[in-house]
Amino acid sequence: xxxxxxxxxxxxxxxxxxxxxxxxxxxxxxxxxxxxxxxxxxxxxxxxxxxxxxxxxxxxxxxxxxxxxxxxxxxxxxxxxxxxxxxxxxxxxxxxxxxxxxxxxxxxxxxxxxxxxxxxxxxxxxxxxxxxxxxxxxxxxxxxxxxxxxxxxxxxxxxxxxxxxxxxxxxxxxxxxxxxxxxxxxxxxxxxxxxxxxxxxxxxxxxxxxxxxxxxxxxxxxxxxxxxxxxxxxxxxxxxxxxxxxxxxxxxxxxxxxxxxxxxxxxxxxxxxxxxxxxxxxxxxxxxxxxxxxxxxxxxxxxxxxxxxxxxxxxxxxxxxxxxxxxxxxxxxxxxxxxxxxxxxxxxxxxxxxxxxxxxx
Amino acid sequence: xxxxxxxxxxxxxxxxxxxxxxxxxxxxxxxxxxxxxxxxxxxxxxxxxxxxxxxxxxxxxxxxxxxxxxxxxxxxxxxxxxxxxxxxxxxxxxxxxxxxxxxxxxxxxxxxxxxxxxxxxxxxxxxxxxxxxxxxxxxxxxxxxxxxxxxxxxxxxxxxxxxxxxxxxxxxxxxxxxxxxxxxxxxxxxxxxxxxxxxxxxxxxxxxxxxxxxxxxxxxxxxxxxxxxxxxxxxxxxxxxxxxxxxxxxxxxxxxxxxxxxxxxxxxxxxxxxxxxxxxxxxxxxxxxxxxxxxxxxxxxxxxxxx
Numbered sequence: 001x002x003x004x005x006x007x008x009x010x011x012x013x014x015x016x017x018x019x020x021x022x023x024x025x026x027x028x029x030x031x032x033x034x035x036x037x038x039x040x041x042x043x044x045x046x047x048x049x050x051x052x053x054x055x056x057x058x059x060x061x062x063x064x065x066x067x068x069x070x071x072x073x074x075x076x077x078x079x080x081x082x083x084x085x086x087x088x089x090x091x092x093x094x095x096x097x098x099x100x101x102x103x104x105x106x107x108x109x110x111x112x113x114x115x116x117x118x119x120x121x122x123x124x125x126x127x128x129x130x131x132x133x134x135x136x137x138x139x140x141x142x143x144x145x146x147x148x149x150x151x152x153x154x155x156x157x158x159x160x161x162x163x164x165x166x167x168x169x170x171x172x173x174x175x176x177x178x179x180x181x182x183x184x185x186x187x188x189x190x191x192x193x194x195x196x197x198x199x200x201x202x203x204x205x206x207x208x209x210x211x212x213x214x215x216x217x218x219x220x221x222x223x224x225x226x227x228x229x230x231x232x233x234x235x236x237x238x239x240x241x242x243x244x245x246x247x248x249x250x251x252x253x254x255x256x257x258x259x260x261x262x263x264x265x266x267x268x269x270x271x272x273x274x275x276x277x278x279x280x281x282x283x284x285x286x287x288x289x290x291x292x293x294x295x296x297x298x299x300x301x302x303x304x305x306x307x308x309x310x311x312x313x314x315x316x317x318x319x320x321x322x323x324x325x326x327x328x329x330x331x332x333x334x335x336x337x338x339x340x341x342x343x344x345x346x347x348x349x350x351x352x353x354x355x356x357x358x359x360x361x
Numbered sequence: 362x363x364x365x366x367x368x369x370x371x372x373x374x375x376x377x378x379x380x381x382x383x384x385x386x387x388x389x390x391x392x393x394x395x396x397x398x399x400x401x402x403x404x405x406x407x408x409x410x411x412x413x414x415x416x417x418x419x420x421x422x423x424x425x426x427x428x429x430x431x432x433x434x435x436x437x438x439x440x441x442x443x444x445x446x447x448x449x450x451x452x453x454x455x456x457x458x459x460x461x462x463x464x465x466x467x468x469x470x471x472x473x474x475x476x477x478x479x480x481x482x483x484x485x486x487x488x489x490x491x492x493x494x495x496x497x498x499x500x501x502x503x504x505x506x507x508x509x510x511x512x513x514x515x516x517x518x519x520x521x522x523x524x525x526x527x528x529x530x531x532x533x534x535x536x537x538x539x540x541x542x543x544x545x546x547x548x549x550x551x552x553x554x555x556x557x558x559x560x561x562x563x564x565x566x567x568x569x570x571x572x573x574x575x576x577x578x579x580x581x582x583x584x585x586x587x588x589x590x591x592x593x594x595x596x597x598x599x600x601x602x603x604x605x606x607x608x609x610x611x612x613x614x615x616x617x618x619x620x621x622x623x624x625x626x627x628x629x630x631x632x633x634x635x636x637x638x639x640x641x642x643x644x645x646x647x648x649x650x651x652x653x654x655x656x657x658x659x660x661x662x663x664x665x666x667x668x
Contacts, residue, residue, distance in 0.1 A: 344451060
């Protein structure tokens with residue numbers, strides 16, 4: 001008879017070990033999946049996790065992509081993790097990402113074709129504002145009426161996608177684009193281009209902001225009273241209220257910061273790697289960031305590593321698609337499986353396995 | 362715009378069709394939540410049901426097998442959520458989100474070869490004289506069997522929860538799992554059964570989308586229907602008949618906006634397409650402003666038997 005016994009404290013060993021175990025389990029089951037799809041499992045796993053970094057032939061091309069993909073994931077996941085710590089479930093980061101991109105791009109395009117070093121900072125600011133405002137909708141509805149933020153933030157993703165469709169074929173469409181949908185290309189406008197900072201590394205302003213966010217979140221959560229209150233709200237809401245924490249303020253702060261970071265991530269993507277507002281520039285980073293946040297144990301440093309790993313699966317997935325003909329959707333499943341295994345393995349963090357008969361009380 | 366092009370008879374008839382998938386998913390999720398489990402993976406289970414149902418129906422040529430397979434596949438998928446949340450005591454919100462992500466990935470993987478195909482669809486039932494009633498017959502009595510099955514399921518769930526002993530036990534588990542456990546009921550087993558039922562219902566709803574409503578397979582075709590189903594459970598205050606009302610209301614909004622788009626209404630298309638989601642939010646706000654009535658007390662809380 002196996003039974004579970006609650007640990008008085010979460011195990012520190014397992015907190016670190018469970019993501020590693022989850023990744024290994026995902027590799028095993030992912031390998032089985034690839035075998036079913038007719039690819040050599042060992043080759044597939046190597047293509048996904050090893051080749052993008054170390055293959056002599058194309059690693060030079062894929063390595064910069066790592067930071068390009070990890071930047072937005074980390075930036076969004078850091079924001080989400082702060083909310084998740086407080087038990088506030090913003091799962092509409094994808095919508096905030098889109099709205100940030102639209103607002104930031106619109107602010108930039110409003111002054112086209114001016115050239116000033118202030119344009120990109122202004123766009124970043126408006127990007128953050130756009131994401132923030134979009135996240136404030138569930139925030140205010142939750143604090144004012146007690147509406148469930150999970151459902152509202154998610155519904156707003158679909159609303160944002162519709163706004164994106166209008167923007168790319170309507171009010172933000174490139175007037176010189178011969179009627180094709182999509183905005184002006186920021187890559188052709190130096191003042192607004194979120195260019196690579198060090199060439200050949202993939203490092204752009206968004207990646208830099210992601211690293212800053214990691215440091216900021218770490219300081220906030222471990223060294224600041226607000227971070228303490230956020231953690232307290234998540235772990236013991238009643239205790240938090242008795243100690244004078246205003247729950248409404250925590251809700252608004254958590255949703256606001258995650259929205260602003262997601263909005264910035266959207267703007268960096270549009271002004272940099274994506275280049276323009278188009279109907280499908282968003283590639284689901286807002287949802288993958290949820291996996292990143294959990295895989296990183298809701299801890300800033302963990303999220304940094306998890307973001308890099310998840311970026312690797314994106315690049316490796318594309319590579320596997322190209323080299324081995326593995327369907328692209330299998331990577332999405334692969335990422336979902338990772339979250340599943342992680343949540344399952346997590347049982348060891350909070351519980352101890354006991355074998356044998358239970359003692360009589 | 363030309364409103365006269367909208368035929369009210371066809372409008373009501375198509376509302377019944379468009380409400381059915383959401384109704385199926387929502388009534389299943391309501392039972393799950395009544396047992397005290399919050400499964401946010403409805404979207405993932407629905408889309409898995411949609412693709413499995415479509416694939417089986419295309420391969421066997423029989424939509425009935427498609428529906429059956431969809432129910433089984435989604436129930437099996439929901440049991441993975443059940444194992445994680447009930448045995449491994451994982452966070453229900455996170456696991457539900459994970460289930461959605463897994464379902465979306467799985468479905469696009471399975472569905473790739475089926476894109477652009479046509480499936481056999483359900484025949485319209487011939488209800489004899491009922492279908493021949495001039496206006497009402499076309500509106501209400503000339504649908505396929507799943508439309509009526511969904512309504513019968515609502516009645517069944519209502520009767521089960523209200524009049525049977527098993528229904529009472531299920532509700533007790535949802536209100537206070539510790540008390541139910543102390544009385545000797547197997548909380549985990551009851552919840553697993555509820556989760557599997559919810560999964561099967563979501564699968565049927567998804568299969569209805571891909572086999573009747575559309576009828577085609579496209580990636581991400583549920584487009585938030587599973588989330589709307591979740592919202593409807595809240596809207597309905599966890600009562601079966603209100604779930605039906607909610608689903609028909611949302612079915613109405615969806616159909617109406619499609620009709621307005623087709624009629625060339627003087628409203629931006631994006632606003633019309635977004636309207637079901639915006640209205641969902643508005644309804645949630647109104648409901649929550651009144652206070653939460655009827656949410657099971659143990660909803661979303663993990664159960665760990667210490668003795």
